[in-house]
Amino acid sequence: MSRVETNGVEATATDVATAEAASPAARTPGFLWTFGLFRSELVTTFRRWRTIALLAVLAAVPVLVGIAVRIETGDGSSMGGGPGGGGGGGGPAFIAQITNNGLFLVFTALAATLPFFLPMAVGVIAGDAIAGEANAGTLRYLLVAPAGRTRLLLVKYAATMTFCLVATLVVAASALAVGALLFPLGDLTTISGTSISFAEGLLRALLIALAVAASLIGIAALGLFVSTLTNSGIAAMATTVGLLITVQILDQIPQLDALHPYFFSHYWLSFADLMREPVYWDDLQRNLGLQAVYAAVFGAAAWARFTAKDIAS
Amino acid sequence: MNDAAAIHTQGLTKTFRGGQVAVDHLELKVPSGSVFGFLGPNGSGKTTTIRMLMGLIEPTSGTARVLGRPMPRSARTVLPHVGALIEGPALYGFLSGRDNLLRYDSADRAADPRTRRTRVAAALDRVGLSAAAGKKAKAYSLGMKQRLGLAAALLQPRRLLVLDEPTNGLDPQGMREIRALVRELASEGTTVFLSSHLLDEIEQVCTHAAVMAQGRLIIQGPVSELAAGARGRLVVTTPDAADAARVLKEQGIADVVVAAGEGRGQGEGDRVTGEPPPPDRDLAELNVALVTAGVRVRGFGLERASLEDAFVALTGEGFDVAG
Ligand SMILES: Nc1ncnc2c1ncn2[C@@H]1O[C@H](COP(=O)(O)OP(=O)(O)OP(=O)(O)O)[C@@H](O)[C@H]1O
Ligand SMILES: [Mg+2]
Secondary structure, three states, X not given: OHHHHHHHHHXXXXXXXXXXXHOOOXXXXXXXXXXXXXXXXXXXHHHOHHHHHHHHHHHHHHHHHHHHHHHXXXXXXXXXXXXXXXXXXXXXOOHHHOOOOOOHHHHHHHHHHOOOHHHHHHHHHHHHHHHHHHHHOHHHHHHHOOOOHHHHHHHHHHHHHHHHHHHHHHHHHHHHHHHHHHOXXXXXXXXXXXXXXXXXXXXXXXXXXXXXXXXXXXXXXHHHHHHHHOOOHHHHHHHHHHHHHHHHHHOOOXXXXXXXXXXXXXXXXXXXXXXOOOOOOHXXXXXXXXXXXXXXXXXXXXXXXXXXXXXXX | OOOOEEEEEXXXXXXXXXXXXXXXXXXXXEEOOOEEEEEOOOOOOHHHHHHHHOOOOOOOEEEEEEOOEEEOOOHHHHHHHEEEEOOXXXXXXXXXXXXXXXXXXXXXXXXXHHHHHXXXXXXXXXXXXXXXXXXXXHHOOHHHHHHHHHHHHOOOOOOEEEEEOOOOOOOHHHHHHHHHHHHHHHHOXXXXXXXXXXXXXXXXHOOEEEEEEOOEEEEEEEHHHHHHHOOOEEEEEEOOHHHHHHHHHHOOXXXXXXXXXXXXXXXXXXXXXXXXXXOXXXXXXXXXXXXXXXXXXXEEEEEOOOHHHHHHHHHOOOOOOOX
């Protein structure tokens, strides 16, 4: 790894040295130089008080769910057993299983945060990505640096995706810690009724977290596009979160059945299929496909808008 | 570079949505190596011009060449050689001054990451911010923010510096430092394009200047020529201002103005000024006429026109904002 990096830097340095000598115009910066802006973007995003607050709220959800379940069942009465996936009964999916196995808190917490908390956090970060910088005036200095509009947009895109992953992992990790602390761990029963080992269960939990993170790509792309439309970070965040709520409501209206498969949130709960034996892939694939379409469509729209935009702030 | 002009615009025009013409057929030529003052009342289109030069906004029509290359098309190759301060500094308040510069430097794809920290430290040192480098930018004073913005423009050796009102918010000491910095950079061969409201500042540091009003270029050229374009003033310092004014008018001097008390600082009385007489008239005759009329003349002579006189003469209304 370190050898590769060294080579990369050397190659780039020679490139620029020769380019400098020949013509200042023909600079071809290497991968690492572009990576520098991505790293700076990550540092800037995660140092922001707001980002930390969002992650703290997300981390608190499993704690609250865990404590609530613990208090409910503290007097010895079980909350009822049996496979309880798919959102059957009251409360989020898998909640009835938690008392038997703390690992189920991971699934419950992800199911509880996916409809609103997680996409809202993503909407805030994505909505603020460009508009927030425009609002603060820092965008003009990034562009005259010059960051390059396409490069900057790609970096924002990548950083927003990274946030999707980090936010999901924060929920999962917090849930795993709380689950291990408050409940027993061990082999677990899938929705299909078969039994899998704890190690296998952990693997499934990781897969589910990845599926949930991938489910957020659509709203992230949408938020980034909205962010290129305005110079107000607040307006972009509010619009994105508003779109999220609207889509969630429309997805519940039976008369709009024909449209439902095109809503970014329609297949979100497909991640529960990873807890079947064997795994039921159809909806998971549909979800990933849909997220990819959103990423492509709104990514392209954001690019078209941002590269042609007058930066007058 | 085959093109000797650091900035060259032709017919550069920007019409904002709603029909506001901010810049109107601008023909600007900034010679390489000059310190170029860009003057104009509020709202005359200076910042809009600078934004077009930096590729931030698309001209409605016309072309702009910076360092010999067309903008905004060549932004990627031109801008690494350009340091800019546009309409005041913009900072990440939750980052320290140093981290702000590190971020701006990593945005520059042509900047070498291995020398980043040294260059940031050098830039901070150059604007006198080394001691406050670790402080969060939101805790900076206006002048400190302005200095940090300047530091961002100085992260690399630049061929062109574009400074939009660089001394805004600075204390007199800070202004002097900036002027010294501009002179130093110019002596190193950097072309400096400087917009300002402070005419004496332009007069002190600039070799060339252009004057804008309502989006149009009124005049451009070497500062010495611009100031010479405006005629100087005949100045009489005397305690007998009213008599002096009457005599001057009788002698055919136009635009006689009495500035009461202005000469009093030197204990000499008021200042009476007027347009200089035509070149064929001897100034001594005028003086004799004054003395003969019993005016106690304590000072008499022609004052060279300042750039401010030129500016007021050109824009008519001076520094009023056009609607
Ligand atoms: N984004 C915008 N949308 C519409 N009109 C604008 C915009 N930006 C500037 N203008 C208008 O363009 C004109 C020129 O503005 P500009 O900011 O270029 O002036 P300026 O010379 O920099 O003024 P100042 O000395 O106050 O900084 C003004 O009349 C202003 O109202
Ligand atoms: Mg301005």
